[in-house]
Amino acid sequence: MQVVKYVFQPHGDKRGQLIALEEFKDIPFKIKRVYYMYDTAEGVVRGHHAHKKLEQILVCIHGSCKIRLNNGVEEKIVPLEKPYEGLYVANNMWREMFDFSKDAVLLVFASELYDANDYIRDYDEFLDFITNEGGDKH
Numbered sequence: 443m444q445v446v447k448y449v450f451q452p453h454g455d456k457r458g459q460l461i462a463l464e465e466f467k468d469i470p471f472k473i474k475r476v477y478y479m480y481d482t483a484e485g486v487v488r489g490h491h492a493h494k495k496l497e498q499i500l501v502c503i504h505g506s507c508k509i510r511l512n513n514g515v516e517e518k519i520v521p522l523e524k525p526y527e528g529l530y531v532a533n534n535m536w537r538e539m540f541d542f543s544k545d546a547v548l549l550v551f552a553s554e555l556y557d558a559n560d561y562i563r564d565y566d567e568f569l570d571f572i573t574n575e576g577g578d579k580h
C-alpha cells in the first residue's frame with residue numbers, strides 16, 4: 443500500500459510562514475468542502491469508516507495526530523505533525539485518526555460535499571464492498 447504525503451511549499455520570510463493551497467495544483471482534486479477538528483479529547487479515536495467515492499487531503503495544521511489507513515489487505519500508521527505536510531486519503535480506504543495532541547487541529551480538504559450515504563461504517567461491509575463492487579485496492 444502506497445502512502446501519499448504531499449509536502450507543501452511554505453512562502454516564508456522574516457515575518458513567518460504562509461502556505462497557499464490551490465485545487466488541481468497543490469490539492470489533486472476540486473475542493474468542494476473543507477472541515478477541521480480540534481479540542482479532541484484525550485484517547486479518542488475518530489473515523490472508523492471508509493468512503494465509496496470521497497478523496498481527501500488531511501493536514502494537521504497545529505499539534506499532531508496519527509492516521510491509521512487500511513486498504514483491506516494492509517495497514518499503515520502515518521504520523522501527521524507538520525503544518526506543511528498533507529496526507530492523501532483515497533476512496534475505499536478504512537481510516538482512523540488517533541493520538542491527537544491537546545492542541546491538534548486537523549484540517550481536511552474534501553473532493554465531495556457531505557453525503558452520509560458515501561460512508562461505510564462496518565469493516566466487514568467495507569471488505570465486501572472492495573471485493574464485490576470493484577473498489578480498487580490502493
Ligand code: T46
Pocket residue numbers: 475477479488489490498537539550556
Ligand atoms: C473522514 C474523517 C477524516 C457534517 O455535518 N458535515 C461534514 O462535512 C462532516 C465531515 C461531518 N458532519 C457531521 C456528521 C457528524 O454528526 O459532524 C459529525 C462528526 O462527523 P464524523 O463522526 O463523521 O467525524 P469523523 O472524525 O469520524 O470523520 C470525519 C469525516 O466525517 C470523514 O469523512 O474521512 O473525518
